Every structure is written in C-alpha cells, then in structure tokens.
Amino acid sequence: xxxxxxxxxxxxxxxxxxxxxxxxxREVFSAAVADPGIPGTHIRIEGRILDGEGNIAPDAMVEIxxxxxxxxxxxxxxxxxxxxxxxxxxxRCATGKDGGFAFATIKPGAVPGPDGTxxxxxxxxxxxxxxxxxxxxxxxxxxxEAANASDPILALVPPDRRETLIAKPDPAKPGLxxxxxxxxxxxxxVFFDA
Amino acid sequence: xxxxxxxxxxxxxxxxxxxxxxxxxxxxxxxPLIAIPQTLSEITGPVYGQSDVKPEEADLTTxxxxxxxxxxxxxxxxxxxxxxxxxxxxxxxIWQCNAAGRYIHEVDQHPAPLDPNFTGAxxxxxxxxxxxxxxxxxxxxxPWRNHANAWRPAHIHFSLFGPSFVTRxxxxxxxxxDPLFSQDPIFNAVTDARARERMVCRFDLxxxxxxxxxxxxxxxxxxxxxxxxxDVDHA
Numbered sequence: 001x002x003x004x005x006x007x008x009x010x011x012x013x014x015x016x017x018x019x020x021x022x023x024x025x026r027e028v029f030s031a032a033v034a035d036p037g038i039p040g041t042h043i044r045i046e047g048r049i050l051d052g053e054g055n056i057a058p059d060a061m062v063e064i065x066x067x068x069x070x071x072x073x074x075x076x077x078x079x080x081x082x083x084x085x086x087x088x089x090x091x092r093c094a095t096g097k098d099g100g101f102a103f104a105t106i107k108p109g110a111v112p113g114p115d116g117t118x119x120x121x122x123x124x125x126x127x128x129x130x131x132x133x134x135x136x137x138x139x140x141x142x143x144x145e146a147a148n149a150s151d152p153i154l155a156l157v158p159p160d161r162r163e164t165l166i167a168k169p170d171p172a173k174p175g176l177x178x179x180x181x182x183x184x185x186x187x188x189x190v191f192f193d194a
Numbered sequence: 195x196x197x198x199x200x201x202x203x204x205x206x207x208x209x210x211x212x213x214x215x216x217x218x219x220x221x222x223x224x225x226p227l228i229a230i231p232q233t234l235s236e237i238t239g240p241v242y243g244q245s246d247v248k249p250e251e252a253d254l255t256t257x258x259x260x261x262x263x264x265x266x267x268x269x270x271x272x273x274x275x276x277x278x279x280x281x282x283x284x285x286x287x288i289w290q291c292n293a294a295g296r297y298i299h300e301v302d303q304h305p306a307p308l309d310p311n312f313t314g315a316x317x318x319x320x321x322x323x324x325x326x327x328x329x330x331x332x333x334x335x336x337p338w339r340n341h342a343n344a345w346r347p348a349h350i351h352f353s354l355f356g357p358s359f360v361t362r363x364x365x366x367x368x369x370x371x372d373p374l375f376s377q378d379p380i381f382n383a384v385t386d387a388r389a390r391e392r393m394v395c396r397f398d399l400x401x402x403x404x405x406x407x408x409x410x411x412x413x414x415x416x417x418x419x420x421x422x423x424x425d426v427d428h429a
Contacts, residue, residue: 001276001277001278001418002274002276002278002413002415003203003206003276003388003389003392003415004203004204004206004207004276004389004392004415004416004417005206005363005365005392005393005414005415005416006206006207006208006365006384006389006390006392006393007207007208007363007364007365008208008351008364008365008366008380008381008383008384008393009215009217009364009366009380010351010353010364011351012299012301013289013291013297013299013301013302013351014289014351015299016289016297016298016299016313016314016315017287017288017289017314017315017316017317017353018287018289018353020315022300023298023299023313023315024313025257025313025315026248026251028242028246028247028285028317051220051221052219052220052221052224053220055220057221059301063362065235065238065239065240065359067235073234073235073238074238074241075238075239075240075241075358076241077234077237077238077358078234078238088240088241088242089240090239090240090242111233111234111235112233112234113233113234114195114231114233115195119233119234119235122235124235124236124359126359126362128364129221130217130221131215131216131217131218131219131220131221131222132210132218132221132222133207133208133209133210133212133215133218133380133383134207134208134210134364135362135364136210136223139235152231152233153230153231153233156228156229156230157228161225183220183221183222183223184220184221184222184223184224185224188223188224188225189223190225190228191223191225191227191228192227192228192229192230193201193204193227193228193229193230194229194230194231194232194236194359194360
C-alpha cells in the first residue's frame with residue numbers, strides 16, 4: 001500500500017494561487033460562504049491570528065467548512081437535500097496586514113454527532129501559515145447556544161479551555177461574531193486531532 | 195465510533211515544533227491536540243470539480259504574451275489514498291518561484307529578476323484515474339533568512355483537498371538529488387528519511403516530451419479510508 005505524503009508549510013507566498021486577486025490569477029474561492037439569497041441567519045465572523053509573542057500573523061490563511069442552516073453538508077457523505085444548491089459550505093480567507101480575517105456566512109444548524117448525539121452549531125476551521133508545518137484544525141462555536149452544553153466534542157475539551165472555541169457577538173454590530181485564534185501561549189486556542 | 199479515515203499515516207507528518215525552522219518557535223501550539231471522533235463534520239469536505247477549473251490553468255508557461263525563461267518541465271502523477279485507490283475529481287493548486295528563484299509575490303525581495311511572462315500559479319482537477327498534469331518551468335533555489343547562508347531547495351507548493359475535511363493536504367514537491375536538502379530545516383522537519391523521499395519527484399523519460407520538455411513524475415498519497423461500511427466513496 002502506498003504511504004502518506006508528508007505535510008509541509010504553506011509558506012509566505014500562498015496568495016499567488018490560493019487567494020490570487022492581487023496576482024491577476026482567476027479566483028475560485030472567497031470569504032463569502034453564503035450569498036444574500038441563501039436561507040438562514042446571515043452573520044459575519046471576524047478575528048485575528050496571534051502568535052506566541054502576541055504578534056499578529058499577517059501571512060496566514062484560514063479555511064472554513066460548515067453545514068447549512070439546517071445542519072446539512074453539501075457533500076455526498078451527508079446526502080440529505082440542501083435548501084439551496086448554490087450553498088457549498090466552504091470559504092477561504094488570507095489574513096491581512098493586521099492579522100485579520102473575515103467571513104460572510106450563515107449560522108449553521110445543529111449537526112448529527114457520533115452515537116446518536118447532536119452537535120451544537122459549529123464551523124470547522126483550518127489554519128495554515130509560515131511556521132506551521134501542517135494545518136491546525138479548530139472549531140467555531142457560538143456564544144449563548146444552549147446546545148453547547150451537550151455538545152459531544154466540547155465535552156472532550158477541558159472546561160477552562162472551552163472559551164477559546166466560542167465566537168462572541170459584537171454588541172455594537174448586530175450579526176457580527178468575533179473569534180480570535182491564538183496559536184501559542186496564554187489563551188492558546190484548542191486545536192483538534194481528527 | 196470507528197474512524198472513517200486512518201490516523202496511522204499521521205506519523206509521516208512533521209511535528210508542529212521544529213526549532214531549526216525558526217518560525218515554528220512562536221507559531222507551534224504548546225498544548226497537545228485534543229483527539230476527537232471523526233463526525234459528519236470531518237468526513238465531509240468541500241467539493242470542487244472539473245467545472246471549477248479551466249484547462250489552460252494547468253499550463254504555467256502560456257499565461258502571458260511570451261514564454262517564461264527557464265527549463266520547461268512537465269509535472270505529472272496520480273493522487274491516491276493509502277489503500278492505493280485513485281482520488282478522482284479533486285482540486286490541485288500549485289505555486290512556485292520562477293527559474294531565477296524569485297516569486298512574483300510582493301513580500302519576496304530577493305534580488306533575482308522577476309519574469310514578466312511568469313506568475314507561478316496553476317490549478318487542475320484530477321481525472322478518473324487520479325491523474326494530474328502541469329506544464330511549467332523548473333523553479334530556482336532561493337535564499338531565505340532562517341539561518342546563515344540558508345537556501346531553499348527547488349520546490350513547487352501543492353495544495354489538495356481530497357474527499358473530506360480531514361484529507362486536506364498542503365505540501366511541497368522537491369527535485370531529485372538537490373544538494374540543498376541537507377541544510378533545509380523545512381524538508382528535514384519530516385524526521386523519517388523514507389517519508390522525506392516521498393516528497394521528491396523522479397525524472398521520467400516516458401513523461402518527457404521529445405524536443406519540448408523534461409518530465410517529472412510525483413504521486414501524492416492522501417489519508418485513505420478505512421474499509422468500513424461507513425466508508426466514503428469518492429463520488
């Protein structure tokens with residue numbers, strides 16, 4: 001049987017093809033996961049990526065993968081019909097010079113979990129950057145969601161670290177959630193192995 | 195709950211912290227990863243296929259008015275899973291510096307010439323047999339400031355999706371016999387010598403196009419499905 005090809009860092013020059021607007025190459029992906037016509041509660045998620053010294057990471061890339069407002073994935077392993085065929089559930093955003101990223105999307109619904117459980121609404125997140133030799137994987141959950149208390153994945157996280165996975169609504173801006181990612185050190189975001 | 199995707203091959207990957215690669219020191223997490231089951235969220239993933247790419251995007255030598263400088267090459271191979279099955283209809287994105295070792299990227303200020311006929315970006319989707327194929331020029335080596343007299347071996351960056359969120363892979367393809375391997379902390383962050391060899395393509399005369407371009411072959415192996423009833427077919 002063939003053996004796995006190892007991961008290598010994405011490096012600092014990922015924008016040439018992965019987010020190529022500045023390089024006159026056609027874009028396939030964007031940070032707009034849900035166009036205005038997609039059913040569901042439309043939200044924005046904004047955050048920054050910080051390293052172990054508290055410095056922002058202006059050369060990283062964030063990818064998100066999520067279910068629609070009914071908790072269904074646009075993928076054959078799910079197979080349940082989606083309310084909109086134009087919803088693909090995937091977004092990509094390079095961090096800016098301020099280390100920030102932003103996605104326009106919809107709040108996902110609850111998703112089936114292992115052994116008959118239900119997972120609270122969440123968004124799957126991949127983080128790539130110079131200095132990361134392989135992807136980091138985390139999840140965004142939503143503050144104030146009652147289902148968080150019974151989520152089977154959050155239950156695996158030590159209680160004092162769960163807050164790092166919870167996006168907080170911005171009281172001044174309806175529909176905006178904030179989710180910072182700390183790669184290392186105080187308040188380090190929980191990263192998963194699946 | 196049984197895994198849909200094997201975790202055994204994870205050992206091939208480099209650690210997050212590889213101190214000789216200086217940037218890892220402040221970006222590698224210090225807390226251990228938390229292992230979670232592979233739920234519907236992990237065994238699904240973005241679906242992009244033939245309709246998302248244009249055939250000409252697989253040729254990096256024809257994107258401008260003239261031809262880029264350098265040694266024209268063909269890079270081809272198959273995307274497979276760990277059970278040896280082809281991974282069809284999966285997106286492959288590549289980026290690289292030009293033949294002089296300079297990226298078009300604004301951050302790259304290495305004093306080597308830019309090539310007005312070379313962007314260094316390509317994408318394609320694998321066919322039913324998992325095969326991909328790019329035409330490009332051989333990238334140059336270039337200096338970086340990781341350590342004294344540090345040079346990256348020639349490489350092409352590859353980004354692949356595979357059939358699920360957990361099969362996502364970003365890696366680099368290297369060229370055989372590069373004398374810069376021994377001093378490169380990124381290449382050597384993969385601690386197993388056999389695993390490092392799996393990042394190196396091979397010259398192939400059969401893939402070489404007479405009077406036109408040298409051919410290099412590189413197969414890419416993604417996480418494979420376990421043989422369970424819940425296995426995801428690469429539909």
